[in-house]
Each structure stands twice: as C-alpha cells, then as structure tokens.
Amino acid sequence: MALIVKKFGGSSVANAERVFNVANRIIDDYKKGNDVIVVVSAQGDTTDDLIDKAKEINEKGGSKREMDMLLSAGEQISIALLAMAIEKLGYPVISLLGWQAGFETDSHHTFARIKKVNTERLKNEIEKKKIVIVAGFQGLNRYDDITTLGRGGSDTSAVAIAAAMKADLCQIYTDVDGVYSADPRKVKTAQKMDEISYDEMLELATLGAQVLNNRSVEMAKKYNVELEVLSSLEVKPGTIVKEKVKMEKTLIRGVAKDNNVACISVVGLEDTPGIAFKLFNKLSQYKVNIDIILQSVGRDGTKDITFTVSRDQSADAVAALEAMKDILTYKNIKVDESVCKVSIVGAGMESNPGVASKMFEALYDAGINIQMISTSEIKISVLIDAKYADSAVSAVHDKFI
Amino acid sequence: MALIVKKFGGSSVANAERVFNVANRIIDDYKKGNDVIVVVSAQGDTTDDLIDKAKEINEKGGSKREMDMLLSAGEQISIALLAMAIEKLGYPVISLLGWQAGFETDSHHTFARIKKVNTERLKNEIEKKKIVIVAGFQGLNRYDDITTLGRGGSDTSAVAIAAAMKADLCQIYTDVDGVYSADPRKVKTAQKMDEISYDEMLELATLGAQVLNNRSVEMAKKYNVELEVLSSLEVKPGTIVKEKVKMEKTLIRGVAKDNNVACISVVGLEDTPGIAFKLFNKLSQYKVNIDIILQSVGRDGTKDITFTVSRDQSADAVAALEAMKDILTYKNIKVDESVCKVSIVGAGMESNPGVASKMFEALYDAGINIQMISTSEIKISVLIDAKYADSAVSAVHDKFI
Numbered sequence: 001m002a003l004i005v006k007k008f009g010g011s012s013v014a015n016a017e018r019v020f021n022v023a024n025r026i027i028d029d030y031k032k033g034n035d036v037i038v039v040v041s042a043q044g045d046t047t048d049d050l051i052d053k054a055k056e057i058n059e060k061g062g063s064k065r066e067m068d069m070l071l072s073a074g075e076q077i078s079i080a081l082l083a084m085a086i087e088k089l090g091y092p093v094i095s096l097l098g099w100q101a102g103f104e105t106d107s108h109h110t111f112a113r114i115k116k117v118n119t120e121r122l123k124n125e126i127e128k129k130k131i132v133i134v135a136g137f138q139g140l141n142r143y144d145d146i147t148t149l150g151r152g153g154s155d156t157s158a159v160a161i162a163a164a165m166k167a168d169l170c171q172i173y174t175d176v177d178g179v180y181s182a183d184p185r186k187v188k189t190a191q192k193m194d195e196i197s198y199d200e201m202l203e204l205a206t207l208g209a210q211v212l213n214n215r216s217v218e219m220a221k222k223y224n225v226e227l228e229v230l231s232s233l234e235v236k237p238g239t240i241v242k243e244k245v246k247m248e249k250t251l252i253r254g255v256a257k258d259n260n261v262a263c264i265s266v267v268g269l270e271d272t273p274g275i276a277f278k279l280f281n282k283l284s285q286y287k288v289n290i291d292i293i294l295q296s297v298g299r300d301g302t303k304d305i306t307f308t309v310s311r312d313q314s315a316d317a318v319a320a321l322e323a324m325k326d327i328l329t330y331k332n333i334k335v336d337e338s339v340c341k342v343s344i345v346g347a348g349m350e351s352n353p354g355v356a357s358k359m360f361e362a363l364y365d366a367g368i369n370i371q372m373i374s375t376s377e378i379k380i381s382v383l384i385d386a387k388y389a390d391s392a393v394s395a396v397h398d399k400f401i
Numbered sequence: 402m403a404l405i406v407k408k409f410g411g412s413s414v415a416n417a418e419r420v421f422n423v424a425n426r427i428i429d430d431y432k433k434g435n436d437v438i439v440v441v442s443a444q445g446d447t448t449d450d451l452i453d454k455a456k457e458i459n460e461k462g463g464s465k466r467e468m469d470m471l472l473s474a475g476e477q478i479s480i481a482l483l484a485m486a487i488e489k490l491g492y493p494v495i496s497l498l499g500w501q502a503g504f505e506t507d508s509h510h511t512f513a514r515i516k517k518v519n520t521e522r523l524k525n526e527i528e529k530k531k532i533v534i535v536a537g538f539q540g541l542n543r544y545d546d547i548t549t550l551g552r553g554g555s556d557t558s559a560v561a562i563a564a565a566m567k568a569d570l571c572q573i574y575t576d577v578d579g580v581y582s583a584d585p586r587k588v589k590t591a592q593k594m595d596e597i598s599y600d601e602m603l604e605l606a607t608l609g610a611q612v613l614n615n616r617s618v619e620m621a622k623k624y625n626v627e628l629e630v631l632s633s634l635e636v637k638p639g640t641i642v643k644e645k646v647k648m649e650k651t652l653i654r655g656v657a658k659d660n661n662v663a664c665i666s667v668v669g670l671e672d673t674p675g676i677a678f679k680l681f682n683k684l685s686q687y688k689v690n691i692d693i694i695l696q697s698v699g700r701d702g703t704k705d706i707t708f709t710v711s712r713d714q715s716a717d718a719v720a721a722l723e724a725m726k727d728i729l730t731y732k733n734i735k736v737d738e739s740v741c742k743v744s745i746v747g748a749g750m751e752s753n754p755g756v757a758s759k760m761f762e763a764l765y766d767a768g769i770n771i772q773m774i775s776t777s778e779i780k781i782s783v784l785i786d787a788k789y790a791d792s793a794v795s796a797v798h799d800k801f802i
Contacts, residue, residue: 062485084463
C-alpha cells in the first residue's frame with residue numbers, strides 16, 4: 001500500500017469519455033489498496049474560453065486578481081466532474097479546491113508561489129478512504145484571495161502535495177509516454193529514457209521540452225519527490241525522475257527547443273559600475289525571469305546588454321526598462337521575438353571537452369547561425385532564428401544520439 | 402450617502418454588452434456617493450450548461466455536494482467579469498465569492514440555509530471605497546464545503562447582505578419593472594403597484610408570481626429590509642416592498658399562478674392517530690416543503706392525504722414516503738404534475754366576506770374545475786388543471802381588478 005499522487009492535464013479530461021478514462025486509471029490504483037490523491041487541470045479549452053470572455057470585457061484582460069478569480073473556476077468544474085465520474089463508478093471520492101486542499105501562496109496573482117500546503121483536510125479525507133480530487137493551479141493568499149500558479153501550475157500543485165503528504169510517488173500524466181532525447185513528434189530517432197536525474201530534467205524542462213514544468217521539477221528535487229512522467233492514453237511505464245540515476249553510455253541525454261523566448265537588447269547603456277545590478281534588480285522587482293545574458297561593449301564608452309525572457313514576460317520586461325529611464329540612460333530597447341533556444345543536456349558534460357564544438361559543428365553543417373550561447377555544468381544552449389528550430393534540433397540530435 | 406445592495410440575475414449579465422450595462426447602473430449610484438454592494442447570479446445559461454455537463458457524466462447528476470462544487474463556478478465567472486467591466490470603466494472594485502463575503506450556511510447541499518453573514522471583509526472593502534461584487538446563490542458550511550442556496554438563491558443572498566450590513570435599500574433587478582396585479586405578459590389589464598407589504602409580496606412570491614424568491618421576502622420581513630423590485634433594462638422606479646403600505650381602494654392586490662406544483666396523494670392510509678404527524682415529520686426530514694394539505698376519509702377505515710410540493714421536490718417527497726413503508730401502511734402513492742395553483746392576494750381580505758365566492762364564480766364562469774382550495778388571512782389559492790392556468794388568471798383578474 002502506497003500513497004500515490006497523480007496529475008492529469010486539461011486534455012486528459014476534455015470530455016465525458018476522457019473523464020471516465022481518467023477515473024478508471026485512478027480506481028485501478030485505489031483498488032490495489034493505495035491511497036490516491038489526484039490533481040487535475042481545467043478541461044480542454046476551458047481556460048482559453050474564459051480568457052476570451054475576459055477579453056470581450058477588456059482587450060488587455062482584467063486585473064490579475066480578477067483574472068485569477070475567473071480562471072480558477074476552470075479547475076472547479078473539472079474536479080467536480082471527475083469526482084462525479086468516480087461516484088458513478090461506485091467509489092468514495094471528494095473534490096477539493098486549491099484552498100480547501102490547503103494551498104497557501106504568496107500574493108503574486110497569476111504567477112503565485114506556493115508557501116505551504118496545510119495537509120489537515122487532505123489527511124482527513126485520505127483517512128476516510130476517499131479518493132481525493134484536487135484543483136491544480138490554484139491557491140489562496142494571506143488575504144483570502146484566490147491566486148493561480150501560472151503556466152504548468154498543476155504539475156507544481158501535484159509535486160507540492162506529494163512533498164507535503166510524503167507520497168511514495170508522484171505521477172504526471174501527459175500526452176507523451178515519457179521523457180525523450182528530443183521531441184518524438186519532430187525527431188524520429190528520439191529515444192525514450194527509463195530514468196533521468198532531477199538536474200537533467202530541470203534543464204530539459206527549462207529548455208522547453210514541455211514535458212514537465214520546471215518549477216515542479218525544482219520542487220521535486222528539493223523535497224526528493226520521485227516523479228514519473230507517463231502517458232494518459234496508454235497503460236505502460238513512463239520515465240522516472242529522481243536524484244541519482246544509473247549512468248548510461250550516452251553522454252547527451254536530450255535535445256530540446258524552446259520557442260517561448262524573446263530576446264531583449266538594451267542598447268547604448270552608460271559604461272559605469274552597477275549598471276547591470278540596477279537593471280536586473282528592477283527586472284526582478286517586475287518578477288521577470290531572465291535566462292541568457294550577454295553583455296557587449298558598444299561605441300563611445302557605452303555598452304549593450306542583451307537578455308532573453310519567456311515571450312509572455314517580454315511586455316513586463318519592457319515596462320520595467322521604461323520605468324528606469326530616469327536612473328538609467330540608454331539609447332533604445334530592441335525586442336526580438338522571432339528567436340528560439342536549442343539546448344543539449346547531459347550530466348558529466350563539463351568533464352568532456354569537445355561537446356560544445358560538436359554541437360556548433362552540427363549547426364554549422366546545417367547552415368544555422370548562432371546568436372547567443374549559454375552553458376552550465378550539464379547543458380549548452382544556443383539562441384537561433386526561430387525558423388530553423390526544428391532543423392537545428394534534428395541536426396544536433398543526429399550528431400549526438 | 403447610503404449603502405445600497407443591488408441584485409442582478411443571470412440574464413442581466415448574459416453577455417459583455419449587458420455586463421457593461423449593469424456596470425454603468427452600479428457606477429451611477431456609486432458616483433452619487435453611495436456605498437454599493439452588488440449580488441450577481443451566473444451568466445445566462447451557464448448554470449444549465451454546467452448541469453448538462455454533469456448529466457453527461459451521470460444522468461441523475463452527481464452527488465449534491467459535487468453539484469454545488471460544479472454550479473458555484475458559474476457565479477465565480479460572472480462576478481469576475483462584472484468586476485473587470487467596472488475596472489475598465491475606471492472605478493475601484495473587488496469581486497468576492499460567497500464564502501469570501503462571509504456566507505455561512507447549513508450543510509443541506511443544493512438547498513442550504515444561510516446561518517450568518519460575517520461582514521468583516523465586506524465592511525473592509527466598503528471602507529476602502531470599493532464597489533463590492535458578491536457571488537449570489539452560494540456559501541460555505543461548517544466543514545468548509547461550498548453549498549448553494551437553491552432556486553432564487555441570489556435574491557436571498559442580496560437580502561441577507563442588506564440585513565447584515567444594515568443597508569438602506571436592497572434593489573432586486575428583474576426583467577419586469579415592478580410587481581403587478583397579475584403577470585403583465587399574460588394579462589393586459591394588469592396594474593403595476595408602487596408599494597406592497599411584505600405579507601402580500603410573500604403570498605405573491607410563494608404563489609409563483611416569480612418576481613421575488615419567497616425566502617428573500619421572508620428574510621426581508623424578518624430583518625425589516627426595504628426592497629425595491631425594478632427593471633434591469635429601463636431606468637425608472639419599481640415597486641417598493643416594505644412593512645406598512647398606504648391602503649388602496651383595491652382589496653385584491655394581485656393574481657398569481659404557480660406552475661411549479663406537484664400534487665401527491667397517499668391513498669389508503671390506516672385511520673389511526675399520529676399518521677399525519679409521522680408522514681409530515683418524515684417529509685420535513687427530507688427537507689420537502691409542503692404547501693396545500695387535504696385529508697379525506699377513504700373506504701374501509703382508511704383515509705387519503707393529498708398535498709402539494711414544488712415540482713422539483715416531488716421525487717424527494719416520494720422517496721420519503723417510500724422510506725416509511727415499514728412504519729406507515731398505505732395502498733399507493735399518486736403523483737400528478739399536470740396541476741397549477743392560482744391565487745388571489747390582498748391584505749384585509751379576511752374581513753370581507755364574498756371574496757372567495759367571487760373567485761369561485763369567476764372560475765365557474767370560465768368552466769374551470771377546482772381540485773383543492775387553501776386560504777389564509779390574505780390569500781385564497783385553488784389547484785386546477787395546468788392547461789387552464791392562464792385563462793384562470795385572466796378570468797379571476799378581470800373579476801376583481
């Protein structure tokens with residue numbers, strides 16, 4: 001008997017048939033004597049439909065507080081429907097909203113951080129032998145206002161529950177059957193992995209492999225929650241994500257691309273000490289997450305700072321920069337959203353010289369120009385023109401794997 | 402400066418244009434220096450759409466607890482959208498769910514009673530000079546589970562807030578511009594009233610005039626909340642509902658019909674003391690509200706008890722009766738849903754003999770058979786075949802008004 005946390009995304013519960021499919025997957029585990037907590041996202045297009053409704057009222061959407069109020073209704077609908085399906089199949093079940101399941105977050109609406117999961121109610125329901133269905137993506141701040149966790153938030157909800165409840169396993173159901181060395185829909189030679197370490201997965205998640213949300217992997221690593229990424233459609237083992245994995249021959253674990261990148265250049269900055277600090281400090285106040293940073297010397301005692309952010313944060317980044325006009329002199333800001341990041345990931349890469357040059361060679365052979373480069377212990381990323389994204393992934397994948 | 406509670410139904414906020422229409426009505430009052438709390442129902446067909454989703458999972462609908470979880474998402478969407486419209490128009494606003502607005506209810510899911518409104522948060526937001534938008538129809542029970550108040554629950558939510566906040570006026574916006582002596586869509590000679598007493602309104606509400614929910618009028622009477630029933634489409638005075646109204650010439654204030662009636666007969670009951678007590682006690686345990694009761698002597702030392710309930714409670718009533726088979730012997734149960742109740746209401750009626758016979762005469766002249774009769778100090782109701790409902794209302798209305 002184990003405590004298993006299972007997370008299903010919106011497409012897995014998009015209609016009544018799929019809801020029953022998910023219900024049966026849950027009941028299979030429950031019947032084996034396991035305690036089961038399930039985290040669900042909003043059904044299919046519900047979130048997009050709600051966003052459309054908001055845009056009919058205000059093209060820019062409502063305030064973030066009201067957007068959270070609106071969007072959190074989506075999971076409320078899906079948890080109730082999934083609970084009804086399990087009731088109909090004759091098993092004890094209860095649905096809980098984020099706040100009912102104990103999710104306390106900070107007050108950063110639309111992108112809140114989980115502060116704590118108060119497990120009292122969860123434990124009570126599990127003790128009553130109920131299957132517990134929890135609304136992913138949402139929590140409550142200290143003012144009793146509903147918050148949402150941002151993109152991929154339901155993964156994070158699932159891992160947070162698994163950590164707080166000391167679950168034996170946290171299963172993330174997706175539309176792929178595990179973690180691959182590249183996107184299997186794009187690269188035919190992509191290989192599925194049985195295991196991958198948190199660090200490698202983290203790089204792949206951050207880099208846009210889109211299998212798992214990076215915040216959820218960070219949290220899994222921090223609390224040592226064993227994750228499994230598996231298919232919501234087929235019943236077969238997926239990929240286990242954990243601290244230590246057995247070494248495999250392949251040095252490079254995966255190739256990932258990330259289209260959700262904007263490249264922002266601040267041109268003609270005064271070349272004095274503290275400029276970078278002031279700039280990135282302001283961006284952090286605007287909650288903008290920076291990825292790659294490049295600083296170059298410009299002309300006439302000026303310098304340029306270029307950095308990448310996720311595309312949905314580029315407006316916030318520009319707003320932050322414009323708010324600094326008084327304390328920071330610069331010539332202009334350039335925003336380029338037609339870029340893409342391609343990365344290779346593999347533990348132990350840093351002790352193997354030649355990996356970087358092999359990657360650059362593959363891109364050179366494919367005629368693709370590199371705009372920025374960033375490296376860490378276990379990854380190398382390059383920024384390229386978005387239109388070459390898929391061919392770059394294929395070229396690099398075939399070179400290594 | 403006054404504190405005004407305004408309630409808008411689902412059709413008033415059915416689309417973006419209507420949401421802005423409502424927003425402007427609210428802002429008009431706010432601009433005059435008033436504090437404004439607004440109670441809204443779910444948009445247009447949202448509730449029906451959610452019920453359809455539940456029926457796709459389970460024809461009978463889910464458990465009542467999960468139905469409440471599902472349906473309460475409807476108001477969550479409408480309050481957020483209305484708040485966004487007011488934001489867009491440049492006024493300070495906040496939306497609150499039932500539980501955030503302090504609604505504590507009992508645990509009778511889908512038909513919960515309000516126990517208390519904790520006004521702390523409402524008062525805080527009003528002190529901050531915010532327009533407060535509250536989700537009608539919903540609350541929270543002592544187990545922190547979401548409950549809903551049943552049909553017309555948003556009216557009750559509005560009156561409960563007005564009572565708890567000691568509001569100066571509670572305005573209920575509807576698709577008619579006030580309370581009429583009969584349904585103006587059906588009876589051309591129907592007259593709008595400037596004022597009506599709680600008691601008269603209560604009879605009219607109970608009797609199916611469908612302008613105001615009867616629980617809301619009961620509550621308004623209990624806490625002496627002045628109500629105004631007015632049009633959500635046109636800007637003009639409506640009908641004021643309060644304790645004492647100036648006497649008018651007309652003895653009969655209104656004629657109402659109620660189609661939401663089922664007539665249930667328990668045939669062949671043992672004719673011993675305590676039978677009626679046992680029967681209605683059990684029905685009250687099943688939370689079935691009884692309206693008219695008729696007892697008649699049957700054959701062979703048995704008796705029949707016939708009563709009416711609202712049509713949506715007829716299944717519960719039958720379930721209650723079937724659960725009593727061991728302690729109560731009866732021959733069979735008959736359910737007739739093709740009936741309708743037509744009533745006349747007017748204070749001081751009891752001191753005027755001949756009112757009842759005048760009503761029966763009108764029905765006789767129209768060739769309509771009376772199945773049951775019920776009277777109180779201020780009303781006379783008859784149960785008739787549903788197909789004669791409209792002609793009965795017209796006949797009675799023309800006789801008196």
